[in-house]
Amino acid sequence: MPDNRLSNSTIIAAYRERTPRSAELAKEAQALLPSGISHDGRFTDPYGIYVERAAGPRKWDVDGNEYVDYYGGHGALLLGHNHPRVLAAMQAALAQGTHFGANHPNEVRWAELVTRLVPSAERVRFTSSGTEATLMALRLARAFTGKPKILRFFTHFHGWHDHMTAGHASHFDGTPTTGVLAEIAANAVLLPPGDVAALRAALAQHDDIAAAILEPTGSSFGAVPHRRDFVEALREETAKRGILLVFDEVVTGFRVSPGGAQGEFGVTPDLTALAKILAGGLPGGAVCGRKDILDELDFAVAAMKGREKIAHPGTYNANPVSAAAGRAALEIVGASDACRQANARAAELRARLNEVLAEERVPWAVYGSFSGFHTFLNPQGRAIAPEGFDPLGLDWRELISGSKPLAQKFRLALLVNGVDVNGRLSGFLSATHGTAELDATVAAFRAALAMLRAEGELPRA
Numbered sequence: 001m002p003d004n005r006l007s008n009s010t011i012i013a014a015y016r017e018r019t020p021r022s023a024e025l026a027k028e029a030q031a032l033l034p035s036g037i038s039h040d041g042r043f044t045d046p047y048g049i050y051v052e053r054a055a056g057p058r059k060w061d062v063d064g065n066e067y068v069d070y071y072g073g074h075g076a077l078l079l080g081h082n083h084p085r086v087l088a089a090m091q092a093a094l095a096q097g098t099h100f101g102a103n104h105p106n107e108v109r110w111a112e113l114v115t116r117l118v119p120s121a122e123r124v125r126f127t128s129s130g131t132e133a134t135l136m137a138l139r140l141a142r143a144f145t146g147k148p149k150i151l152r153f154f155t156h157f158h159g160w161h162d163h164m165t166a167g168h169a170s171h172f173d174g175t176p177t178t179g180v181l182a183e184i185a186a187n188a189v190l191l192p193p194g195d196v197a198a199l200r201a202a203l204a205q206h207d208d209i210a211a212a213i214l215e216p217t218g219s220s221f222g223a224v225p226h227r228r229d230f231v232e233a234l235r236e237e238t239a240k241r242g243i244l245l246v247f248d249e250v251v252t253g254f255r256v257s258p259g260g261a262q263g264e265f266g267v268t269p270d271l272t273a274l275a276k277i278l279a280g281g282l283p284g285g286a287v288c289g290r291k292d293i294l295d296e297l298d299f300a301v302a303a304m305k306g307r308e309k310i311a312h313p314g315t316y317n318a319n320p321v322s323a324a325a326g327r328a329a330l331e332i333v334g335a336s337d338a339c340r341q342a343n344a345r346a347a348e349l350r351a352r353l354n355e356v357l358a359e360e361r362v363p364w365a366v367y368g369s370f371s372g373f374h375t376f377l378n379p380q381g382r383a384i385a386p387e388g389f390d391p392l393g394l395d396w397r398e399l400i401s402g403s404k405p406l407a408q409k410f411r412l413a414l415l416v417n418g419v420d421v422n423g424r425l426s427g428f429l430s431a432t433h434g435t436a437e438l439d440a441t442v443a444a445f446r447a448a449l450a451m452l453r454a455e456g457e458l459p460r461a
């Protein structure tokens, strides 16, 4: 049944008005791609923008509209779009060939940078994506410990492979999501995030856990945050029991700090999954960690121990162009204050957006940590002061709930006003987001709230 809130919306009408060429492409795409898209996160009702070009913190759609970009390549672009040094490295690599079917010098330099920056990285194995990195991390953990189960936390995302689907956005009871075998889903021990008592109880109950995996600053880059001491407790409890600790630093790696969340927190996991910034905005991932664990991939060590190694091919592992981009990006991250700059800009943006909410008397909040921000739409109508909002005081269910039509309208209203955030009204800042982008975002945020208010979606100010 059509939702009147959406079909009669002047926001949606304004969006359609501004984006006719995107609408045409979306119509064509519907006949070619399921839902017309290539990543679930890009699903937008009525349709998403089609982007033609990007530079630094901005991008332009096929209708010529300019946006301040907070999608940030799904988090991959700490240095912004087309950083000149990363671009030059990619162009030089392209000119030399895109695939040698052989080892190449840049993969060695790239791995060296990873081991220099990431505290847990004694050895590195490159993959083509973050999903592959967490898949290999779990396989390594099972091979190393001889145990089957994986401890995971509700809402934490680790890619889309079979071990990771239940309990991320649905199936919090651990039942398998569509297309996944029940036997695989049954090997996850799913726990509420940030709950040390639940963690200790689960560990007392299960002696067959190979590894615990988490997003170290909380799920979706802190949309559901946990306290830092939860990570410390997890490290302590897993170490006591010989359970491997895996940090999924696909987002936080080289972003929170040059050494990722582990560098920032001073907590060293046994294994780390990396992607995104790792490959400078191109496809690429890696699992890194303790040598004795990564040795499960080593021909000589396996032969010496008389055991079967873990097989790991992958056509695009350490692809030369990704390696060149990744090497350039990590050199910049390691030698500059890019992480700190992005973190500081994000803190400033969160504060300024909360000021707008307070001024406009909207009982929402913008929160987050490091270079991220999230918008809390306050589905239960709590009395909150935006600036003082503490997400740690709320249950994870409340943080991920909220009116989808309201969020959708707000997102489209932001797009109409030249700002692109993701479907959860969250965003990533890069080191290229400056005062001009923040000013434009604050103005767009205020204008988008006015559009919502005009449609009766917000209380009168």
Ligand SMILES: Cc1ncc(COP(=O)(O)O)c(C=O)c1O
Residues within 6 Å of the ligand: 074, 128, 129, 130, 131, 132, 134, 157, 158, 159, 160, 215, 248, 249, 250, 251, 275, 276, 285
């Ligand atoms: C924390 C986290 N882990 C893993 C992944 C999966 O990475 P990829 O999309 O490269 O497969 C993502 C992707 O967004 C992620 O955010």
